[in-house]
Amino acid sequence: MKKRVGIWIRVSTEDQAQGDSPKMHEHRANAYAEIKGWTVVETYHLEAVSGKQVMNHSEAKRMIEDIRRGHITGLIFSKLARLARNTRELLEFADLFQQHNADLTSLDESIDTSTPVGRFFYTLIAAMAEWERAEIRSRVKASVPVRAKLGKSLGGEAPYGYKWENKEFLLDEKEALVRKLIYELFAKHQRKRIVANLLSEQGYRTRGGHKFTDTTVDRILRDPIAKGMRRVNYTEHTQENGWQLKPKEEWIFVKAPRIVTDELWNTCNDILDKMSQTRTKVRRKSVHLFSGIVQCHCGTKMYMRMTSPKYICLNCKNKIAPDDLEEIFQTQLKNFVFSEMEIQKHLNQEKVMLKDKEELLIVRTKELQNLKLKITNIIELYHEGELTKETFRANYAPVEEKQNQVEQSIMELQGQIDALRMQSLDNSQILYDARNLHSQWNTFSQEEKKSIIELITESIIVGKEDIAINLSYIPTLVPDAPVPGPSERNNTTKYGDDSKTLQLCNERGKGEIIVG
Numbered sequence: 001m002k003k004r005v006g007i008w009i010r011v012s013t014e015d016q017a018q019g020d021s022p023k024m025h026e027h028r029a030n031a032y033a034e035i036k037g038w039t040v041v042e043t044y045h046l047e048a049v050s051g052k053q054v055m056n057h058s059e060a061k062r063m064i065e066d067i068r069r070g071h072i073t074g075l076i077f078s079k080l081a082r083l084a085r086n087t088r089e090l091l092e093f094a095d096l097f098q099q100h101n102a103d104l105t106s107l108d109e110s111i112d113t114s115t116p117v118g119r120f121f122y123t124l125i126a127a128m129a130e131w132e133r134a135e136i137r138s139r140v141k142a143s144v145p146v147r148a149k150l151g152k153s154l155g156g157e158a159p160y161g162y163k164w165e166n167k168e169f170l171l172d173e174k175e176a177l178v179r180k181l182i183y184e185l186f187a188k189h190q191r192k193r194i195v196a197n198l199l200s201e202q203g204y205r206t207r208g209g210h211k212f213t214d215t216t217v218d219r220i221l222r223d224p225i226a227k228g229m230r231r232v233n234y235t236e237h238t239q240e241n242g243w244q245l246k247p248k249e250e251w252i253f254v255k256a257p258r259i260v261t262d263e264l265w266n267t268c269n270d271i272l273d274k275m276s277q278t279r280t281k282v283r284r285k286s287v288h289l290f291s292g293i294v295q296c297h298c299g300t301k302m303y304m305r306m307t308s309p310k311y312i313c314l315n316c317k318n319k320i321a322p323d324d325l326e327e328i329f330q331t332q333l334k335n336f337v338f339s340e341m342e343i344q345k346h347l348n349q350e351k352v353m354l355k356d357k358e359e360l361l362i363v364r365t366k367e368l369q370n371l372k373l374k375i376t377n378i379i380e381l382y383h384e385g386e387l388t389k390e391t392f393r394a395n396y397a398p399v400e401e402k403q404n405q406v407e408q409s410i411m412e413l414q415g416q417i418d419a420l421r422m423q424s425l426d427n428s429q430i431l432y433d434a435r436n437l438h439s440q441w442n443t444f445s446q447e448e449k450k451s452i453i454e455l456i457t458e459s460i461i462v463g464k465e466d467i468a469i470n471l472s473y474i475p476t477l478v479p480d481a482p483v484p485g486p487s488e489r490n491n492t493t494k495y496g497d498d499s500k501t502l503q504l505c506n507e508r509g510k511g512e513i514i515v516g
Contacts (some may be wrong), residue, residue, distance in 0.1 A: 002039040003114075005074035005105075006063060010046035010054065010082045022047050029076040032107060042072055055089050067102050079108035159225055160207055161259055169230070171257045178204050182212075182220055183260045186268050192217045221272060227265040230256035289450050290325055290460060297463040311462070320462050329453070329460075330441055332469055357417050364410050371403040 007029040009022045026043060033040050044059045054060050066072045075097070077083050083106070084090045097104050103114040158164050161179035163172040178199070185195045192214035200211040224231055231253055288311075294302045296313035302320070304311055310319045378399065382392040444452070458470040 002037060003074060004041045004072050005033055005038045005076055005103075006042035006044055006066065006072040007033075007040055008044050008046075008063065008075050008077040008083060010049055010077075025078050025082075028078065028107060032076060032105070038074065040076075042066060053089065054084055055092065064096060067096060067100050070100070073101070074103040074105060074114065076105045076107070078106070080106050080111070157207075159223060159230075160220060161226070162256070169256060171259070175207070176257075176259050179220060179226060180259050182217060183226065183264050183268050186217065186221060186271070187264060190271050192221075218272070221268050224253070224265070225256050226259040227262050228256055228258035230254045289322065289446065289453055290329075293453065293457055294320070294325065294460040294462060297461055302462065313462075318462055318464070320467070325460070325462075325467075326449075328467060329457075329469060354417065361410065361417065364406055368403065368406045368410060371399060371406060374399055375403065 007026055009025050009029075011022050011025065022045065030040060042063070044063045046054060046057055046059050049057060063072075063075065067075075075083075080090065083104075084093060094104065096102075097113070103112065105112045105114070158169065158172075161172055161176040163170055181204075182195060182199070185198055186192065189195060189198075195217050196212040196214050199217075204212065206212060206216060220226075288304045290311065291303055292301065294311050296302055296316060296318045298313065298316050298318070300313045300315040302311040302313050302318070304322065310321050311325065312319050375396065378387070378392065378396050381387045382396075387395070441449070459468075460470070461468040
């Protein structure tokens with residue numbers, strides 16, 4: 001398919017007066033496209049337009065839209081200055097073209113980004129753009145402390161309880177009352193969560209309409225703005241770490257309208273400091289492998305409690321030891337899902353199905369060739385005058401319809417074959433990995449074991465005398481594959497030294513063990 005390009009023509013009034021006509025630029029660009037074998041589908045005319053700023057011109061907008069929707073994949077112009085004289089706009093154009101895999105071709109500078117040498121132009125442009133961004137960041141960063149000391153806005157919303165109005169930092173009367181209430185409630189109750197709950201119960205909400213949380217309460221209490229000290233220039237954003245605090249020596253404090261007294265603010269913050277100092281480290285929670293997955297036969301989830309070393313159902317007091325449950329789960333991996341016989345049986349079924357599809361594809365392809373030959377013969381007979389229009393139509397239409405049907409069938413078959421080949425590779429790898437999963441089970445950490453169990457297990461149901469383990473995934477051949485009969489599904493094996501029986505099922509991607 002030929003490359004579709006546009007021609008960009010921008011010639012100022014002064015250039016036209018000197019005989020530099022738009023038509024000349026257009027002929028030159030067309031000649032280049034013809035040599036390259038490209039198709040010119042659009043021409044963008046900006047005659048008598050200054051190059052200082054062209055982005056907002058209607059023709060420039062039309063060109064940008066054509067690039068974004070893939071209507072053109074390249075732009076030819078006589079020289080870079082014709083595209084844009086404004087460095088920033090030139091960088092923006094180059095960035096846009098690179099994002100959409102489109103090429104820029106400047107004839108005077110011999111820049112063609114469809115070639116390896118021309119693509120180096122993008123590297124230079126990217127370096128220039130990064131340099132300009134760094135310069136802008138540097139200038140903005142240098143201006144922040146100055147603007148902060150002058151009390152000017154540094155962008156963003158004013159803190160809760162305040163507002164910007166006509167470039168002045170003022171109290172928001174409604175929010176200020178709530179902010180003061182937060183301090184008063186905390187001084188009384190000395191618990192952030194209690195304060196948050198009381199605010200929510202009384203119908204108070206954050207500026208975003210959400211309920212107050214203990215985190216929000218903590219942030220509001222810690223901010224010195226309520227006592228008339230607006231803290232600015234104390235955070236910065238980096239690509240590596242996101243938002244973070246600057247060194248304290250860079251912080252700037254600006255006078256602001258007061259909401260609470262120094263005494264009330266200090267009282268609340270002294271309480272917070274004491275809470276931080278006396279707070280004990282949070283103990284790491286133990287990892288219970290089957291929490292959230294194991295459930296009682298009555299339908300209640302079973303969890304391990306502090307007072308019991310077993311998974312317990314609070315409804316009917318059904319219990320099971322975690323070590324026993326893990327042993328049963330590991331036995332399932334070993335004895336059923338990943339046995340050598342099951343793997344080979346599954347992969348052999350895939351091979352048979354793939355072979356059948358490939359043979360059918362050969363038959364249908366030959367049928368299509370015969371139909372095409374038949375159509376050719378009908379057309380030749382019509383041209384030779386052997387068939388009338390009515391006879392031609394009567395013979396041609398059914399053959400053409402059948403040809404379309406066979407072509408559609410071939411495309412569907414090819415897609416199914418591709419999918420089966422990929423699925424066969426994927427399933428082979430999954431089953432191989434699954435066998436390794438069992439052999440390496442005891443080398444995994446508790447966190448890794450829990451992740452694996454959550455990934456491959458749908459549920460574990462503990463009955464009074466048996467346990468059913470339902471797997472989320474066992475590879476299936478195709479959605480419409482027949483369900484194996486009873487003789488194929490059931491398998492019995494001994495479990496451990498207790499001679500427990502495992503009744504195994506494999507139905508449409510779900511494996512189940514019943515331990516009795």
